[in-house]
Amino acid sequence: MEIFGVSMPAMLSQLLLGLVNGSFYAILSLGLAVIFGLLNVINFAHGALFMLGALLTWMGMSYLGVNYWVMLVAAPLVVGVFGVVIERLLLRWIYKLDHLYGLLLTLGLTLLIEGVFRSIYGVSGLGYDTPELLEGATNLGFMILPNYRAWVVVASLAVCVATWYVIEKTKLGAYLRAGTENPRLVEAFGVNVPVMITLTYAFGAALAAFAGVLAAPVYQVTPLMGQNLIIVVFAVVVIGGMGSIMGSILTGLGLGVVEGFTKVFYPEASSTVVFVIMAIVLLIRPAGLFGKEK
Amino acid sequence: MKHAKFTALALLFGSAGLLAVAAHAQDKVKIGYISDLSSLYADLEGKGGATAIQMAIDDFGGKVLGKPIELLTVDHQNKADIAASKAREWIDTQNLTLIFSGTNSGVALALAKVAEEKKRVMINNGAGSSALTNEACTPYTVHYAYDTVALSKGAAGAIVDGGGKSWFFLTADYAFGHAMEADASAVVKAKGGTVASAVRHPLNASDFSSFLLQAQNSKAQVLALANAGGDTINTIKAAKEFGIDKTMKIAPLLVFYSDIHSLGLKNTAGMQFVTSWYWDMDAASRKFADAYMKKTQRRPTEIQAADYSATMNYLKAVQAAGTTDADKVMETWRGMKMDDFFAKGQIRADGSYIHDMYLVQVKEPKESKGTWDYYKIVKKLSGDDVFTAKAESKCALWK
Numbered sequence: 001m002e003i004f005g006v007s008m009p010a011m012l013s014q015l016l017l018g019l020v021n022g023s024f025y026a027i028l029s030l031g032l033a034v035i036f037g038l039l040n041v042i043n044f045a046h047g048a049l050f051m052l053g054a055l056l057t058w059m060g061m062s063y064l065g066v067n068y069w070v071m072l073v074a075a076p077l078v079v080g081v082f083g084v085v086i087e088r089l090l091l092r093w094i095y096k097l098d099h100l101y102g103l104l105l106t107l108g109l110t111l112l113i114e115g116v117f118r119s120i121y122g123v124s125g126l127g128y129d130t131p132e133l134l135e136g137a138t139n140l141g142f143m144i145l146p147n148y149r150a151w152v153v154v155a156s157l158a159v160c161v162a163t164w165y166v167i168e169k170t171k172l173g174a175y176l177r178a179g180t181e182n183p184r185l186v187e188a189f190g191v192n193v194p195v196m197i198t199l200t201y202a203f204g205a206a207l208a209a210f211a212g213v214l215a216a217p218v219y220q221v222t223p224l225m226g227q228n229l230i231i232v233v234f235a236v237v238v239i240g241g242m243g244s245i246m247g248s249i250l251t252g253l254g255l256g257v258v259e260g261f262t263k264v265f266y267p268e269a270s271s272t273v274v275f276v277i278m279a280i281v282l283l284i285r286p287a288g289l290f291g292k293e294k
Numbered sequence: 295m296k297h298a299k300f301t302a303l304a305l306l307f308g309s310a311g312l313l314a315v316a317a318h319a320q321d322k323v324k325i326g327y328i329s330d331l332s333s334l335y336a337d338l339e340g341k342g343g344a345t346a347i348q349m350a351i352d353d354f355g356g357k358v359l360g361k362p363i364e365l366l367t368v369d370h371q372n373k374a375d376i377a378a379s380k381a382r383e384w385i386d387t388q389n390l391t392l393i394f395s396g397t398n399s400g401v402a403l404a405l406a407k408v409a410e411e412k413k414r415v416m417i418n419n420g421a422g423s424s425a426l427t428n429e430a431c432t433p434y435t436v437h438y439a440y441d442t443v444a445l446s447k448g449a450a451g452a453i454v455d456g457g458g459k460s461w462f463f464l465t466a467d468y469a470f471g472h473a474m475e476a477d478a479s480a481v482v483k484a485k486g487g488t489v490a491s492a493v494r495h496p497l498n499a500s501d502f503s504s505f506l507l508q509a510q511n512s513k514a515q516v517l518a519l520a521n522a523g524g525d526t527i528n529t530i531k532a533a534k535e536f537g538i539d540k541t542m543k544i545a546p547l548l549v550f551y552s553d554i555h556s557l558g559l560k561n562t563a564g565m566q567f568v569t570s571w572y573w574d575m576d577a578a579s580r581k582f583a584d585a586y587m588k589k590t591q592r593r594p595t596e597i598q599a600a601d602y603s604a605t606m607n608y609l610k611a612v613q614a615a616g617t618t619d620a621d622k623v624m625e626t627w628r629g630m631k632m633d634d635f636f637a638k639g640q641i642r643a644d645g646s647y648i649h650d651m652y653l654v655q656v657k658e659p660k661e662s663k664g665t666w667d668y669y670k671i672v673k674k675l676s677g678d679d680v681f682t683a684k685a686e687s688k689c690a691l692w693k
Contacts, residue, residue: 007511017503017504017507018504118332122337123335123336123524124524124527124553124555124556126556127531127558130535137537149503218501218532218535219501219528220524220531220556220557224332224333224334229500263504263505263508264508267467267493267494268467268494270496270504271499
């Protein structure tokens with residue numbers, strides 16, 4: 001069976017690869033959505049935090065001999081703490097200002113972080129081997145899927161769903177959402193909103209780092225690895241709707257798949273297709289596919 | 295009356311000031327280095343290229359025709375418009391005499407136009423597109439280190455001869471990739487091979503797995519990579535992960551020393567490609583590599599070595615011509631027989647520096663004596679055989 005001249009197995013394998021890339025988009029756009037929802041900050045530093053996650057994983061292995069599985073927990077923790085520092089030291093001063101200031105501040109931070117690591121490690125990147133447990137590939141009949149890529153999909157989906165559950169279905173999540181709507185009122189009920197905000201930013205940063213750890217064995221670890229991804233991820237958030245948790249997860253996966261198919265039918269457009277969709281969505285539904293009109 | 299005197303005085307001082315500025319600008323011989331200093335090609339040439347050029351200036355004595363030599367550098371960010379406007383600005387305000395065009399063929403083609411219009415010498419080491427000395431040739435372009443034709447004739451020729459008859463191209467979608475694909479395809483077909491298909495990916499793409507599966511489905515024997523730098527690195531890494539190397543021969547057409555350093559021998563052992571220079575190929579090369587390493591803690595890439603050599607030879611040409619006038623310098627330089635650690639040869643009418651190239655193979659991890667020991671030289675390829683032949687040339691200056 002063929003679809004537009006491409007065989008069914010080939011289509012299936014592209015679908016699967018699209019899902020792998022979509023998992024990265026989902027987990028990164030989720031972090032952005034959470035941060036934007038509560039802090040109203042467009043966190044441009046997300047790509048740099050993603051890169052830090054990957055780079056820390058590499059450092060853990062090369063300098064300290066710490067393996068992948070430990071870094072899967074440790075790197076997000078370290079970056080989370082870094083997130084606390086950023087929020088306490090810088091971001092909290094600009095909440096009352098226009099969104100643009102948050103964007104500029106975090107963009108500046110990104111340039112700073114990437115610049116420092118570029119001057120130390122260069123741009124060609126550092127190799128990170130796939131952890132032994134996930135080495136090798138599985139023959140699925142229609143394609144040979146490296147085990148590690150399957151793990152990426154499973155791990156990121158698990159984290160995404162857990163995050164969605166905590167925010168939408170638990171009491172803590174209810175506080176968070178209430179804090180977004182009316183911080184003063186929530187504070188009157190005895191909830192410490194500033195701490196909640198700090199922890200939310202730290203959590204968003206940790207999510208980015210988690211994606212970075214997942215990416216370390218897939219892509220070459222370079223100080224610039226977040227740059228390519230972050231622009232696409234912003235488009236994903238815009239398409240899904242700013243601040244919508246489930247929206248950003250589904251849009252992330254969906255766009256990964258769309259991008260994957262574009263690579264088959266018209267590869268030259270694979271880096272622009274997401275932005276074309278963004279333009280169309282903005283014209284038809286300015287608040288995004290899952291966003292609420294205000 | 296008093297007022298008029300005062301105005302005259304002010305004018306006098308003012309113009310004296312202007313004269314001083316103009317005289318100051320002409321007091322120096324200025325070289326403008328425009329390359330990718332921060333993105334995917336920054337390790338091939340980047341800041342190391344500026345270091346190499348400066349080393350040549352220092353070794354030359356820091357002065358030519360009695361004037362101090364100054365190096366200006368800028369990051370072109372892989373954007374041709376930024377590069378071209380910077381070059382124009384330097385030429386107009388600083389009287390730049392030499393443009394050093396860095397990595398990225400799109401940028402180099404734009405700079406060649408500026409150089410031709412403004413009559414300035416342009417040396418290109420980083421960019422590969424053979425168009426620079428073919429349909430887009432100018433009297434001022436010197437394509438010094440390598441081009442896509444030389445890489446193709448050397449590497450593609452060797453692979454077809456070794457039995458790799460059917461090819462699939464993975465091509466970076468811009469000037470260099472297109473030139474590389476076209477030049478290599480021509481060699482493959484001329485030798486009796488076939489090109490099954492090609493897929494073009496955007497520059498600086500992050501995920502190559504989708505393209506690689508398409509390559510695998512094509513059932514071609516050879517997967518040729520017509521991309522460079524970070525793109526080549528990520529392609530090879532993904533190809534290993536998906537086991538493509540078990541069913542296809544991976545042929546990266548343009549590989550730099552820094553790419554192998556980054557990927558490691560485990561991922562690259564056995565690969566064959568063509569290079570213009572390797573730091574460990576003879577005593578003179580090692581001497582330069584040692585001096586370079588003292589400054590940068592790295593071994594130089596072939597482009598960085600070419601940067602040193604080209605600067606040195608340009609300054610010699612200026613010295614011999616007795617002027618920085620581009621027409622006279624180029625005339626003198628074309629007549630010069632060059633011979634240094636980088637290469638031996640002469641610049642042709644189309645602007646190509648014709649010198650020997652080398653078919654190299656990446657060592658097995660156990661063959662390597664450690665970091666930096668990566669290549670063994672398989673074969674020396676004569677420059678006359680691998681660069682564009684007169685019959686193939688579309689350059690109007692070489693008839």
